[in-house]
Amino acid sequence: MTPAASNGPAAASSARFLIVGPQGSGKGTQGVLVAEAFGVPQVATGDIFRANVAGGTELGKRVQAIIEAGDLVPDALTSELVRDRLQQADASSGFLLDGYPRNRGQVDDLDAFLAGRDESLDAVIELEVPRDESIRRIHQRAIEQGRTDDTEEVIANRLAIYERETAPILDVYRARGLVVRIDGVGTLAEVTGRIFEALAARGLAPRHPGAAA
Numbered sequence: 001m002t003p004a005a006s007n008g009p010a011a012a013s014s015a016r017f018l019i020v021g022p023q024g025s026g027k028g029t030q031g032v033l034v035a036e037a038f039g040v041p042q043v044a045t046g047d048i049f050r051a052n053v054a055g056g057t058e059l060g061k062r063v064q065a066i067i068e069a070g071d072l073v074p075d076a077l078t079s080e081l082v083r084d085r086l087q088q089a090d091a092s093s094g095f096l097l098d099g100y101p102r103n104r105g106q107v108d109d110l111d112a113f114l115a116g117r118d119e120s121l122d123a124v125i126e127l128e129v130p131r132d133e134s135i136r137r138i139h140q141r142a143i144e145q146g147r148t149d150d151t152e153e154v155i156a157n158r159l160a161i162y163e164r165e166t167a168p169i170l171d172v173y174r175a176r177g178l179v180v181r182i183d184g185v186g187t188l189a190e191v192t193g194r195i196f197e198a199l200a201a202r203g204l205a206p207r208h209p210g211a212a213a
Contacts, residue, residue, distance in 0.1 A: 014122060015040050015094035015204065016114075018101075020170060021127030022162045023155070024134035024141070025184045026191060030127065031098045033192050034199075037206035040094035045102075048081050049073065059084060078102075079109035086113070094122075103165045107172055122204060124173040125195060127184035134159060 015038035021027040028044070035042035049067075052060030059081055066073050073081075082100050085091065101107045114120055129137075135155055142150035173179050180198040184191055196206065 013093075014119075015096075015207070016119060016122050017094075017096045017125060018121055018123075018173075019096060019098050019125040019127065020166065021184060022129060022131075022134045022167075023158050024137035025127040025129040026137075026188070027098060027125075027127050029188065030125075030192060030195060031096050034125070034195060035096040037196070037208055038094060038096070039207040040096055041090050042096045042098055043082065043085055043091065043100070044097075045078060045082065045099040048085050052081060075103070075105045075109065079106055079113075082110070083113050101169060104169060104172065107169050121173070121178055123180055123199060123202060124170070124178045125198075126170055126179050126181050127191070128181055129184040131159060133185060 017034065017038075017040075019027045019031045019034065031042050031044070049060075049063050053064045053067075054060070059077070062077060063073055063081070066077070078100065082097075086095060097110075101110050138150055138155050138158075142148075170179055180195075180202065182191065182194050182198060186194075199205070
């Protein structure tokens, strides 16, 4: 067998990632690009909720009842839905989590699930964007999409929730040496390039490099 070229890291044998960033950081878009390049599914909680509701699954019926009542989906049910998704065949060699875990309780749930499979996260991608830049991007997106519900108050509340509940989980992952901090300000290509450079520095190379171009 011809030996692999030595001018870069070999393609990752596993690719279990979490991408974290405030609203307006571009994590949804960057998450798709990373997932495609590594050949793993992007697992976003919103998509999981919608798929289960649309499919009429038992979990979906529970989610629909909660949402229709105007309540938030509790951590236990959210974790159950994510575990169900991660046990599907396309996630057997990796995944990119977007929107989960959102708080310390969900971190503990994910830890327990992965430990039960003798697995662990390979990296946590943190997209750093200043608060004023996040607000500017959210406003711009609202204008482009013709949305009127993204008011100053709503945007400020979303960012406050992120800062209060989600940002602290990064301290947990920093202590484990998993966080790669990425400057999220710049063009789409510039930020994507920073992500892949940071992952490559950890020995994590895409399985499908062309997808990252």
